[in-house]
Amino acid sequence: MQRQPLPKQLDARKLCVSAAEISAIVSVSELPRFASGLASDVGEVLADIQLYRDEQGFYRIDGKASAAVNVSCERCLQPMPIEVVAEFALAIVWTEEQAKALPKSLDPVILGEELLELDELLQDELIVSTPFVNYHDKSDCKTAAPVDYPAPEGAGSEEKGDSPFSVLGSLKPRD
Template sequence: MQRQPLPKQVDARKLCITNAEINATATVQQLGRFAEGLASSEGEVLAELKLFRGEQGFYRIDGHALAKVEVTCERCLTAMPIEVVSEFALAIVWTEEQAKALPKYLDAVILGEELLDLEELLQDELIISTPFVNYHDIADCKATGPTEYPAPEGAGSEEKSESPFSVLGSIKPRD
């Protein structure tokens, strides 16, 4: 299917009335807040959004996003590729009160007369769907390579506690 660059801002309620479908691509670099939690800002995001009027007249956005990105392995602190998959069912509402009254299977997007920022929406959904900690498969992890060398002292205890370098690892500049 033909994909377009992600439109930045859309008149969401109008698109719901016309049953719009958006098949778009975005770069991870475009999605700054999402990129912050990753090992690099390399990568691409594919997004499919369906906008329509649903039951009870709700203005709905159903979506699916797939991001191929790099995160930091918490064991060896090098980058590893993962796919972040996000599925969402949203309803556009005017107020906080309407948001609270939505059925459980719908998440609210509170939107006034302004345009909807699709980059913001997409990165919110991707951030929620990104695993908080990530590890290579044992066979691929640099920290658990061939064991011809004796394990360094204290290596065992390091496994159990949260690595003190995990934060450092995620902000380590990449070249």
């Protein structure tokens, strides 16, 4: 299937009834909430989404999105490439009560009667799938500070009297 631009809004329930498939490509720069957590907005997101009605009657949105993006290394703060992969299994519901009644394997999308904002849904799934903390391999990290901080010279060889807390012993009343 050839990739098309990501539709902004769609009538998800109608597409579920007709069992639609969407194979889309979108620039990371067009997904501002997702891009704000990255080192740059360079890259593309590839998304494959199926909308259908399952055997239990749920309106379903299943999909997978992947993006090769740059995030900041927490050690050296330089950009580093990672691949973010988001896989999701969602059910469209009208109310909070319906959302609570869903099986644990499905996450709810509460739509009411409005159209589905597909770019917002995709951003949510990508943000949740992006690692919170990222590090280069120690050999690739460009930090100027040492990665493993060595113990200070003489550490562990302090005498009992040299303890910074030894003065507290003199404050203790003697019996």
